[in-house]
Amino acid sequence: MINLLTALLYDWSNGVIMIGVFALVVVILIGVLINFMLSGKGKEDS
Structure with a gap:
């Protein structure tokens, strides 16, 4: 053992x-985080 x-x-x-x-x-995880950061900027209008 x-x-x-x-x-x-x-x-x-x-x-x-x-x-x-x-x-x-x-x-x-870093790639997913960067993806969320970049895609979150376009949704400020709604």
Whole structure:
């Protein structure tokens, strides 16, 4: 059990994949935020 836990903690490929997924989510959220900011300016008339 301890060997499995240390293998998961020190597995570089797992960490690289998680960092990549986190970076992808952050980029998507920033894109959605910029989209909301740009599309909100045209709806001030209504």
